[in-house]
Amino acid sequence: MSVPIGPEDATSIRVTSAPDSLANFSSTYSSQSCRRSLKKIHYHVILPEITPKRFKKLQSSREAAANDAEFTRALVALFTLLSAWEAEEEQNAGEDAASAPALTGVEAGSVSAAEVGTxxxxxxxxxxxxxxxxxxxxEALHASLRHRHDGPPIWDxxxxxxxxxxxxxxxxxxGLxxxxxxxxxxxxxxxxxxxxxxxxxxxTSLAAALPSMVNVQWDCLMPPRRLEAVRREIRSSLATTLRMAQLDQVTVLKIxxxxxxxxxxxxxPGDFSEEDDNSDDALSVGVGRVLKLPNITHCELSGFWTLDPVTVFAAGVSTGLVFGQxxxxxxxESTGTTWRGQWLMTGDEDKASEDEGSEAPTDSDASEAAFDSADSDTSDFAPPGGRAWAREDGDFPQFSFRNRPDDGVFVPHLLPLVSCLPAPEDSSSPALRSLTYVLEMSVAFYVEYYAAGVQSESARMRSVTEEDVSRPRWHLVAMDGVDEEWAVPEHLIRSMESGGAIVSIFGLQS
Structure with a gap:
């Protein structure tokens, strides 16, 4: 399947990093009047070709280096072009700033930081x-390849x-x-x-090159647990990005x-802390920082985040700044574990739900060529048996028994969250309208906050009266499957009620 190029409509275009595509893009939008209508660029970087022989093997370090080089050159080419257009327009505008083309998102010095944020x-x-x-x-290449080993083909x-x-x-x-x-x-x-x-x-590099960026979204896919060193490196890099990237102008952040x-x-589940290290979790520090960005209005951290709520929320209580104004x-959306490697839930292993699945039979004719061998014509393959990597990652067999919150871990995990908001009459209270904290465990828990005057939008919640809406509200919701004998601890409820909030509990005893 090829990547389409050319105009999508009057305001958007698809461009690839191929020289002729970039040249056509530059020519098409050579005039400032054309640039004024441009609202979306889909830029596709074409990475180096892979031979069918190499495609049947894991990406090598040499291939990765070539990919990085091509990716870098492609971004430099696009950003150089956009920067040159901008310089041309600023020069033509002269002293009349009001006549500057609409291509420039935010002219330097033309608006305040607060104005940019809105x-x-x-x-x-x-x-x-x-x-x-x-x-x-x-797709034709994929269909033509064959493998004689257990599990999915390596090219997947x-x-x-x-x-x-x-x-x-x-x-x-x-930089860029x-x-x-x-x-x-x-x-x-x-x-x-x-x-x-x-x-x-x-x-981090893109943020430094885009000082007018107000809306940003990206995905981060962590390596599996068997690759612990790489996991730590990627998580540390994500933490550094959240702590250091130039995001002060951002209003909408989705990761x-x-x-x-x-x-x-x-x-x-794995411990991200260092031995004998009492420092805060770096990723939680980064999340705490983005929640305090001066212009941010909406922050969505979806997927599976393993965080320390004490660092994310409680650390800002003493300074009076938990969230940006x-x-x-x-x-x-959080995992069901802590960054120090503890499960938030416990349960009875004897009552577990287990799914062993089926082990794929070992192919007796499978080649034993050296794994990731550059010289062999044989495809790389997952270890025989089809489940070995999944076992190393803790994903096989599926063995589920944790259906009861562990009070010694679960409650201390939630307390910093439900205790972080100031009373409604506090003049330092931010503009926060709603907060949702999802614990993705065997039984999903939803901790939701709604400020006074904000109607609950959750389909899980029962209707609330007009009187309820006039006050702040906390909802603690557990989906079906939680241990029926477990009750929400009283001191957790009292913390949620502080500041005059109404507390509603669904699917749990209180």
Whole structure:
């Protein structure tokens, strides 16, 4: 399947990193009048070709380096073009700032930071980035390949353990050319098609090059548990991005993190803390920082986030700044474990639900060629038996028994969240309208907050009276399956009621 190029409609265009595509893009929008109508660019980076022989093997370090180099050159080419357009327009505008073309999302010095935070991103360009090699989307190639080993073919997962980065030897110390034309950045919608993964450090470089960016979304797919060193590196990089990236102008931030709990609930989920290290969780520090950004109005952290609520929420209580003053809605989807490797739920293993599935028979004719061998014509393959990697990752067999909150872990995990909001009469109270904290466990828990005057939008909630809506509300909801004997501890309810909030509990005893 090829990547379409050319205009999508009067305001959007698809461009690839191929020289002729970029040249056509530059020619088509050579006039400032044409640029004024441009609202969306879908830029697809074409990574180096992969031979059919190489396509049957895991991505090598040499291939990864070539991908990084091509990805970097492609971004430099696009940003150089956009930056040159901007410089041309500023020069033509002269002293009359009011006549500057609409291509520039936010002219330097033309509006205050507060004004930027409330602007719609429709004044600039939405940039959608994607990347793949031609073979990634070549359905005919995929259909022609054969493998004689257990489990899925290796080409379905060959790129899972390498992350696209920017090559510093090409990028240089100056980074990407800066452009104020782009006000929205989408790194989510097109990435799953090719199975490529983006290194979190790329976001830091893009944010530095896009000072007018007010809307940004991206995905971060964590490596499996058997690759502990790589997991730590990617999580640390994501934490650094959230702590250090230039995001002060951002009003809408959406990040999806793929890192679910082990499906075998007997295994240890993994500890992200360092031995004898009493420092805060770096990723939680980063999340706490983005919730305090000066212009952010909506923050959505979906997927599976393993965080420390004490660091995210409670650390700001003493300073009086838990959330940014503009923040209105927050949604965080959490795992059922802590960053120190504890399960939030407990239960009786003797009453477990277990799914062993079926082991694929070992192919006696399967070649024993060296794994990831560059010289062999034989495909790489997952270890014989079809389940070995899943066992190492804690995902096989599926063994579920945790259906009761562990009071010693679960309650301390929630207390910082339900205790972080100031009383409604407190003048320092932010503009927060709603907060949703989802615990994705064997039994999903929803902790939801609604400010006074804000109607609950959750389909899980029963209707509330007009009187209820006039006061802040906390909802604690458990889906079917929780241990019927467990009751919400009284001190957790009292913490939720502080400040005059109404507490509603569904699916649980109180």
């Amino acid at each position: 602007r719609e991103d429709t004044t600039g360009i939405a940039l959608i980035l994607s990347a793949s090699a031609p073979a990634d989307l070549d 997962m060959r790129n899972d353990f390498k992350y696209l980065r920017l090559d510093p030897s090409i990028l240089g110390t100056a 050319p800066q452009t104020r034309a782009v006000t929205a950045l989408d790194l989510r919608s097109e990435w799953p098609r090719a199975g490529r993964r983006l290194h979190p450090s790329v976001i 999806y993190l793929e890192d679910g709990d082990p499906r075998d609930q007997r295994v240890e 503009a923040l209105q809605t927050v949604r965080i």
